[in-house]
Amino acid sequence: MLDIQAVHHIAIICSDYGRSKRFYTEVLGCEVIAETHRPGRDSWKLDLAVAGGCQIELFSFPDPPPRPSRPEAQGLRHLAFAVADIERAASALEAAGVAHEPIRLDDLTGRRFFFFRDPDDLPLELYEAAR
Incomplete structure (x- = not known):
């Protein structure tokens, strides 16, 4: 059996990096751990601390496709x-x-x-x- 101790992080791909960065830091109050630009991918990765030890990884990619969803769709x-x-x-x-x-x-x-x-x-x- 696995010895899972906690959720480490949740990864989110956003459509507008600046808008999402402001939302998660200024509205939700997450603290920035690290912010990395990856030129080869034309992508940003923002590591955010959530109280209680969990982290959110906020990613940007050029033109990410939307994820079809509805309240009772399979998945997260x-x-x-x-x-x-x-x-x-x-x-x-x-x-x-x-x-x-x-x-x-x-x-x-x-x-x-x-x-x-x-x-x-x-x-x-x-x-x-x-x-």
Whole structure:
């Protein structure tokens, strides 16, 4: 059996590097670990720290094809971030001009959550952590 200890990173390919970099750093508050330009690929790679030890790798490539998706499509469904205060997080997104769904209650866990989208329409979730 594998001895998996944690999720190390999530890789995201964006359509507009500057827009996505601003979203993930300024709106979501991820900290830049490293930023690398790869001239041979005409590509950027931005390593971002997420509280709790996980990382996001944000990639740019020239003219990446869109990924067909719908809420119940096969594959990765969404990326969820834990927050301490769901109302405060919703207000912060609203102040940044980011639309989100209404806050809902998870019937299984009793925790509150809501969904929103990144600049490339990737589904993201904020999930209220246990207090």
